[in-house]
Amino acid sequence: MNGGPALVSILRQGSYLIASIHTALDDSQLVRFQQDLINQIGRYRSRGVVIDVAALDVLDSFGSKTLRNVAEMARLRGAITVIVGIQPDVAFAMVELGMGTGSVHTALDLEEGLAYLNSHLASPAAPGVVGFQD
Amino acid sequence: MSTAGEVTDATAQPDQPDVAALIPIVRRIVFARVADRAAADDLVQETLVRVLAASERVEPGMLEPYAIVTARNVVASMWKQEDRHRRNQHRVVDLAPAQEPDENLLEREEHDAVTEALARLSERERRTLLAHEVSGEDTRSLANELGVSAGAVAAQLNRSRARLRVEYLLALEQAEPPTDRCRPVLFALSIGDRRRQREVDAARHLLECNLCARLSEPLMERGQPNDNETRIRIRSDADIVLARQGARELAARLEFSRTELTVIATAVSEIARNIVRFAGQGEILVELLENPRPGVRVVARDTGPGIEDVDQAMAQGYSTYHGLGLGLPGARRLMDEFAVVSERGRGTTVTMTKWRQGG
Numbered sequence: 001m002n003g004g005p006a007l008v009s010i011l012r013q014g015s016y017l018i019a020s021i022h023t024a025l026d027d028s029q030l031v032r033f034q035q036d037l038i039n040q041i042g043r044y045r046s047r048g049v050v051i052d053v054a055a056l057d058v059l060d061s062f063g064s065k066t067l068r069n070v071a072e073m074a075r076l077r078g079a080i081t082v083i084v085g086i087q088p089d090v091a092f093a094m095v096e097l098g099m100g101t102g103s104v105h106t107a108l109d110l111e112e113g114l115a116y117l118n119s120h121l122a123s124p125a126a127p128g129v130v131g132f133q134d
Numbered sequence: 135m136s137t138a139g140e141v142t143d144a145t146a147q148p149d150q151p152d153v154a155a156l157i158p159i160v161r162r163i164v165f166a167r168v169a170d171r172a173a174a175d176d177l178v179q180e181t182l183v184r185v186l187a188a189s190e191r192v193e194p195g196m197l198e199p200y201a202i203v204t205a206r207n208v209v210a211s212m213w214k215q216e217d218r219h220r221r222n223q224h225r226v227v228d229l230a231p232a233q234e235p236d237e238n239l240l241e242r243e244e245h246d247a248v249t250e251a252l253a254r255l256s257e258r259e260r261r262t263l264l265a266h267e268v269s270g271e272d273t274r275s276l277a278n279e280l281g282v283s284a285g286a287v288a289a290q291l292n293r294s295r296a297r298l299r300v301e302y303l304l305a306l307e308q309a310e311p312p313t314d315r316c317r318p319v320l321f322a323l324s325i326g327d328r329r330r331q332r333e334v335d336a337a338r339h340l341l342e343c344n345l346c347a348r349l350s351e352p353l354m355e356r357g358q359p360n361d362n363e364t365r366i367r368i369r370s371d372a373d374i375v376l377a378r379q380g381a382r383e384l385a386a387r388l389e390f391s392r393t394e395l396t397v398i399a400t401a402v403s404e405i406a407r408n409i410v411r412f413a414g415q416g417e418i419l420v421e422l423l424e425n426p427r428p429g430v431r432v433v434a435r436d437t438g439p440g441i442e443d444v445d446q447a448m449a450q451g452y453s454t455y456h457g458l459g460l461g462l463p464g465a466r467r468l469m470d471e472f473a474v475v476s477e478r479g480r481g482t483t484v485t486m487t488k489w490r491q492g493g
Contacts, residue, residue, distance in 0.1 A: 024375050024379070025375075026370075026371045026372045026374060026375045027371035027374065027407070027410075028371055028372075057382070057396060057399065058378055058396060058399045058400050058403055059400075060378075060400050060403040060404055060407070060464075061404060061407075061461065061464055062403075062407060087396075088393075089392045089393040089395070089396035089397075090396055092393050092396065092397070093393070093396045093397045093399075093400040093468065094400075096397060096400075096467055096468050097400055097404070097464040097467060097468055098463070098464055098467060099464065
């Protein structure tokens, strides 16, 4: 992102990536975000991804499709994705539009999202997970 | 510095007895208002010069009231000037802008453009316009001369000014319109007549003609800024975001609910993306409606290849790219009214309306 405040941030938290979208993104920015995120999953060997879209006031067909694609690509790379923070109005418009996030898991907020990842990755089958467990 | 005495001499010519007779009354008015004698003398002189210059235009018998008004104006403008000077005295800067080296050239170009534009008007138009704007002849006396009503003269002046603006811009650009539709379109924009703009299909022409698109900007800026609409040019995917934000901001003024605003913004996003994908460029016009109830109308126009089969494009699940085919049918579901007009090779126009709930 060239200058100015960051449009998105991707933070590493143990074996999770927490990606926050801070402002409305156009299509090419969304695609770049998708690529960055998929690359970082490999770099940090992440097992879980939280995408926070609370700042988005519109999720149209392209936005929804991109989120679904991110989740699917992340799955192919071995990470579980959960989308958090879809605003009530945005949810309404997405349903009216006939668009959803399909099989991608969603959660109300960051806390719920992390809890979801913990419960799905805390099994002995996922020994690489650190943190977020008592 | 001149004195009133000199003025008396200068004006006491046999052919201008009227003006000389005005001196006492002008002096009385000015001296009653201005304490400084030298300044007052200057103002008296200035007033008389103005009255003298205008004496041919002023009807006989009206010269005295004219002089009184002029004297008051001259005094008032001096006060205004002094006031401005006082207010700005603390500023170190020189308020008179320095003469730029290219100022003369610009002035000259502008002057040439006006001359050329005037030359392109018809003889009758030019004469009426100059009589009104330069010589200050009012519409009533012009109407008498031309044997028409004052309203007709005003309308003609309005048309002449609109034409002059178009010709001025063309002369300034030293451009000859590439098509014979350019002038009618520019004229319709210049005069600000919506019906005429629709008749000549101005919106489409502006998408097709680069020269007119450029010239239309100053022409449209001139008109009253219309608070009830916003127009967004769509050229790249960044414009999709601008379009939906613009639509949301405008619709927010009608107190749509947050949900309705999001729905409108989403629909605009869908059709704006269609423009970028299939037509490359176009525009989106968002207007607020008052009748029959509050609502917002979105018109999206492009000059792209057009949609071959609108019914098929509207069908759920149809898609020509790797989207989900939700562009048009999705937008239709979000809005209350929806219409697509498309012509192959000419482009597509989508018109959609959302009414405010409980409005």
